[in-house]
Each structure stands twice: as structure tokens, then as C-alpha cells.
Amino acid sequence: MSRRYSRNLFRVYWWVVVLAVVLVLRVLYSSQHVPAQEALAEGRHRVARVVDGDTLKLVTGQRIRLQGVDTPETVRPDYPVEPWGPEATAFTKQFVDQADGEVTLTFGTERLDAYGRHLAFVWRDDVLLNEELVRAGLARARLGYRYSGTMKRRLADAQEEARAAGLGIWSDAIPGATASD
Incomplete structure (x- = not known):
């Protein structure tokens, strides 16, 4: 395996990991986030x-x-x-x-x-x-x-x-x- 190929493969894995972490954090945040309520007038x-x-x-x-x-x-x-x-x-x-x-x-x-x-x-x-x-x-x-x-x-x-x-x-x-x- 060439050095260039392994470096590119490392970058792909790195971006996949970053994307996975972002998606997990987004799911966690949205499950804890209280949906905005419709305004209620006095x-x-x-x-x-x-x-x-x-x-x-x-x-x-x-x-x-x-x-x-x-x-x-x-x-x-x-x-x-x-x-x-x-x-x-x-x-x-x-x-x-x-x-x-x-x-x-x-x-x-x-x-x-x-x-x-x-x-x-x-x-x-x-x-x-x-x-x-x-x-x-x-x-x-x-x-x-x-x-x-x-x-x-x-x-x-x-x-x-x-x-x-x-x-x-x-x-x-x-x-x-x-x-x-």
C-alpha cells in the first residue's frame, strides 16, 4: 500500500469519525431540547x-x-x-x-x-x-x-x-x- 493511499484513507476515516460525532451530538441535543411553545397571551x-x-x-x-x-x-x-x-x-x-x-x-x-x-x-x-x-x-x-x-x-x-x-x-x-x- 502506498504512503499516499494510506494518508488519503486516514483522512477519509478522520472525516467519517468527525461526522459521526457531530451526528451523535445533534441527536443527543435534539432529544433533550424542549420544543418551542406557541406564545400564550395573558x-x-x-x-x-x-x-x-x-x-x-x-x-x-x-x-x-x-x-x-x-x-x-x-x-x-x-x-x-x-x-x-x-x-x-x-x-x-x-x-x-x-x-x-x-x-x-x-x-x-x-x-x-x-x-x-x-x-x-x-x-x-x-x-x-x-x-x-x-x-x-x-x-x-x-x-x-x-x-x-x-x-x-x-x-x-x-x-x-x-x-x-x-x-x-x-x-x-x-x-x-x-x-x-
Whole structure:
């Protein structure tokens, strides 16, 4: 085999390896990349269903994640239902039902989470679901994200009220447990 032939063969192999690496990286990136979501305007929207305490699905198919709060898990795959999770989900369902299935959405600086859900403040008239979940002790305030200081103060104050009153997640009680448990 001539020296020139082996050098050309080396170049071909080298380009094949580079191309393979680029293709693998592109596949990995596209599988982790959250697809761009259609813009969602502030205002009134109809809720198709309550997924869990802090997630809604609109009739348009878009998912809404309540900004600034985190409720105990109820539907996370391969994860047990957490105490107070079903109560948080029931609270959110009742809120949406009292709004006849139509809520008003407002947004902070961050519009989407890592899963492509819209981050929103959810209102029924002048009542803020995010705040009421925290005030009832059914959610923790998440203050480390980018949204207004006014909203952060509202959520922090509601959390302090719930904690001081020993409500929900701030209580020693385990929902559904009886005295004999």
C-alpha cells in the first residue's frame, strides 16, 4: 500500500469519525431540547383539566405550571404520591371549578420551565391560586426564580402565615392517617 493511499484513507476515516460525532451530538441535543411553545397571551383561558396541584392543562393543549410554588407530587412517574399532594390537587380543582373552568393568566419574566410548560400566575377574579395554595399549607413558595418582588413578598407572607398556623405541609399531621395508624 502506498504512503499516499494510506494518508488519503486516514483522512477519509478522520472525516467519517468527525461526522459521526457531530451526528451523535445533534441527536443527543435534539432529544433533550424542549420544543418551542406557541406564545400564550395573558388573559382568560379555559382549563381542560387539573394535572396536579401546581399544573394545569388548557383546552388548547398547553400546560401551565404555577409560578413560584411547588406542591407535593401526585402524578410524577416512578415517584410515590407525597403527603398533602392529593389535597393540593383537590384544592386546585375546586379553585378552577369555582371559576367555571376559566381562569386568568399573568406571567413573570420567565415564561417557560425546563419542560416547556408555561409559568403563570393563575387568577379567579382577584384571588391568586398560587398564593392561596401556599396560604393553605399545600405548597411551598419558591422564591429563587425570576418574577416580581411583589409576587415574591405575597408568596413569602402566605408561607409564613401557613407555617405559623401549622397548616398542611407545616403540620405534624399526615393526611389520611387515623389515630390508630
